[in-house]
Amino acid sequence: MSQNLKSIFIDGEAGTTGLGIRDRLAALPEVVVKSIAADKRKDPAARKEMMAGVDLVVLCLPDDAARESVALADELGSDAPKIVDAATAHRVAPDWVYGFAEMAPGHAEKIANANRVSNPGCYPTGAIALLRPLVDAGLLAQDHPITVNAVSGYSGGGKSMIEAHEAGAAPAFELYGLGLHHKHLPELQLYSRLTRRPIFVPSVGNFRQGMLVSIPLHLDMLPGKPTTAALEAALTAHYAGSTYVSVVPSAQAGGKLEPESLNDTNRLELRVFGDDALGQAVLVANLDNLGKGASGAAVQNIRLMLGLAEG
Numbered sequence: 001m002s003q004n005l006k007s008i009f010i011d012g013e014a015g016t017t018g019l020g021i022r023d024r025l026a027a028l029p030e031v032v033v034k035s036i037a038a039d040k041r042k043d044p045a046a047r048k049e050m051m052a053g054v055d056l057v058v059l060c061l062p063d064d065a066a067r068e069s070v071a072l073a074d075e076l077g078s079d080a081p082k083i084v085d086a087a088t089a090h091r092v093a094p095d096w097v098y099g100f101a102e103m104a105p106g107h108a109e110k111i112a113n114a115n116r117v118s119n120p121g122c123y124p125t126g127a128i129a130l131l132r133p134l135v136d137a138g139l140l141a142q143d144h145p146i147t148v149n150a151v152s153g154y155s156g157g158g159k160s161m162i163e164a165h166e167a168g169a170a171p172a173f174e175l176y177g178l179g180l181h182h183k184h185l186p187e188l189q190l191y192s193r194l195t196r197r198p199i200f201v202p203s204v205g206n207f208r209q210g211m212l213v214s215i216p217l218h219l220d221m222l223p224g225k226p227t228t229a230a231l232e233a234a235l236t237a238h239y240a241g242s243t244y245v246s247v248v249p250s251a252q253a254g255g256k257l258e259p260e261s262l263n264d265t266n267r268l269e270l271r272v273f274g275d276d277a278l279g280q281a282v283l284v285a286n287l288d289n290l291g292k293g294a295s296g297a298a299v300q301n302i303r304l305m306l307g308l309a310e311g
């Protein structure tokens with residue numbers, strides 16, 4: 001039995017995303033996580049040696065360190081392990097597969113057959129989940145002027161933001177990214193298939209984890225002036241049979257939503273709020289930024305890449 005175990009090295013195991021992945025992998029009997037000695041975790045030679053001995057490496061590092069790790073793996077040639085990169089570094093790189101299995105038909109198979117998979121950003125996971133099926137169905141024009149508003153728990157900012165909030169040294173709520181160049185915009189635009197750059201307004205609140213991503217729409221500006229029910233039906237059809245992504249029917253949706261309800265899960269819930277008489281709708285995605293927005297999605301990708309059953 002043990003010779004069939006798949007081995008994994010988490011480069012950046014001590015960080016927020018790395019710890020989340022390690023905890024989730026600990027529950028999988030088919031894998032063994034190989035850890036680097038604490039004093040060697042930033043030593044390139046030791047990291048390269050770890051990579052040479054495993055089936056898959058997960059990069060949970062700042063972007064520059066993630067690029068350095070990929071260069072180390074490249075030096076291993078045909079002995080290089082498969083790679084899942086949780087950083088932003090390779091998300092729009094053409095030779096990497098974007099790790100959002102539910103994004104389009106056949107995409108899970110692309111991940112399963114890939115050697116290099118970039119794990120999506122938390123905000124783009126929610127936005128692409130709402131936008132891509134509507135663009136693919138012709139309900140939303142690719143050049144539609146889209147605005148994405150979002151709120152995240154503070155764990156999205158990694159160790160430093162966690163420390164600031166838990167020390168009481170951070171505001172209760174703040175908008176940021178107001179320079180309109182947030183690092184998630186390139187992947188959000190590319191995989192939503194939008195030709196016009198969206199406006200993205202993220203915010204962070206004084207709660208640890210959880211996320212809401214919302215997109216307001218004027219229905220009379222959409223092709224064919226669809227109803228809110230037509231938008232909901234398109235999303236429901238796209239995610240039919242999905243294990244982790246579901247569309248909550250508008251009849252059950254109510255008029256308010258809080259961000260923490262899916263914490264510690266790999267689930268993503270989508271809702272279409274609206275009023276046809278007003279011709280207005282708001283699409284909302286709810287997820288755990290550390291779950292489907294980071295570590296949960298990484299483990300979903302690892303399972304696909306190593307041929308392990310869905311959990």
Ligand SMILES: NC(=O)C1=CN([C@@H]2O[C@H](COP(=O)(O)OP(=O)(O)OC[C@H]3O[C@@H](n4cnc5c(N)ncnc54)[C@H](OP(=O)(O)O)[C@@H]3O)[C@@H](O)[C@H]2O)C=CC1
Binds near residue numbers: 043157
């Ligand atoms: N937090 C989140 O919700 C999400 C984060 N991500 C991405 O995951 C990556 C990690 O983020 P996160 O876990 O939040 O960050 P953290 O700051 O919590 O952790 C980063 C870890 O990387 C280590 N590290 C830094 N430089 C090196 C290096 N050169 N070699 C080896 N280890 C190094 C850090 O060690 P030390 O502290 O000692 O410097 C730390 O343990 C980032 O690219 C981030 O964008 C992705 C999705 C969501």
Ligand SMILES: CC(=O)N[C@@H](CCC(=O)OP(=O)(O)O)C(=O)O
Binds near residue numbers: 161293
């Ligand atoms: C609250 C907060 O600061 N969030 C982070 C994004 C967290 C995340 O998931 O982004 P990556 O996957 O690209 O790291 C930010 O806006 O930079």
